Amino acid sequence: DAGVTQSPTHLIKTRGQQVTLRCSPKSGHDTVSWYQQALGQGPQFIFQYYEEEERQRGNFPDRFSGHQFPNYSSELNVNALLLGDSALYLCASSLGAGGLSYEQYFGPGTRLTVT
Amino acid sequence: GIQVEQSPPDLILQEGANSTLRCNFSDSVNNLQWFHQNPWGQLINLFYIPSGTKQNGRLSATTVATERYSLLYISSSQTTDSGVYFCAVENSGGYQKVTFGTGTKLQVIP
Numbered sequence: 001d002a003g004v005t006q007s008p009t010h011l012i013k014t015r016g017q018q019v020t021l022r023c024s025p026k027s028g029h030d031t032v033s034w035y036q037q038a039l040g041q042g043p044q045f046i047f048q049y050y051e052e053e054e055r056q057r058g059n060f061p062d063r064f065s066g067h068q069f070p071n072y073s074s075e076l077n078v079n080a081l082l083l084g085d086s087a088l089y090l091c092a093s094s095l096g097a098g099g100l101s102y103e104q105y106f107g108p109g110t111r112l113t114v115t
Numbered sequence: 116g117i118q119v120e121q122s123p124p125d126l127i128l129q130e131g132a133n134s135t136l137r138c139n140f141s142d143s144v145n146n147l148q149w150f151h152q153n154p155w156g157q158l159i160n161l162f163y164i165p166s167g168t169k170q171n172g173r174l175s176a177t178t179v180a181t182e183r184y185s186l187l188y189i190s191s192s193q194t195t196d197s198g199v200y201f202c203a204v205e206n207s208g209g210y211q212k213v214t215f216g217t218g219t220k221l222q223v224i225p
Contacts, residue, residue, distance in 0.1 A: 033213070042201055042215035043158075056212050088156055100146035100205035100213055106158035 002027050004093050004107035012113045021076045021110045025093030032074040035090040050097035086114045117142045117206040119216035127222045128192045136187040136219045138202035146205040149187050153198045192223045
């Protein structure tokens with residue numbers, strides 16, 4: 001039973017560039033949530049995708065956007081990168097949408113460094 | 116928005132000792148989950164526990180939703196228990212965003 005996978009593992013980008021992160025959910029799951037975790041802090045909710053639509057969104061600017069594909073995998077896009085976007089980006093999947101209505105399982109994360 | 120505070124923020128234990136971690140939340144919640152984040156950043160599910168008590172080996176958790184807190188018990192701690200423990204909540208009222216707590220950093224020494 002494959003768990004949640006994310007790619008790439010690490011990424012270095014320059015201010016102003018754009019980045020795309022990818023996530024494949026745990027087998028059988030249909031909902032993907034994205035989180036940003038700055039160093040020394042807890043994860044911050046970015047948004048959740050279900051049925052290829054954004055269902056909930058945290059307090060993140062429009063520079064953060066996403067997409068969910070018919071096979072339930074998801075992408076997180078960040079435009080016009082800022083130094084403050086440097087963080088660990090975590091993807092979580094669940095069987096069903098709505099916050100923690102269903103238990104979430106996390107991937108290993110993508111470490112993004114913006115220079 | 117809802118505030119989720121965890122205590123203590125840091126904890127050092129001798130191997131074999133027991134500990135209790137606490138998660139307080141400022142508003143009513145629908146659901147609550149406990150995670151262990153290992154030194155490599157992986158978040159590992161411990162308990163999905165909106166209310167009541169659950170046990171899994173050396174770990175157990177209790178959530179008293181009416182009093183707005185949850186407790187995580189670790190017994191006979193091992194060095195592999197080291198890392199950061201987070202609780203995460205979904206507040207009630209139709210606003211289904213997830214909020215993580217401030218975390219407890221645990222170090223278990225031999």
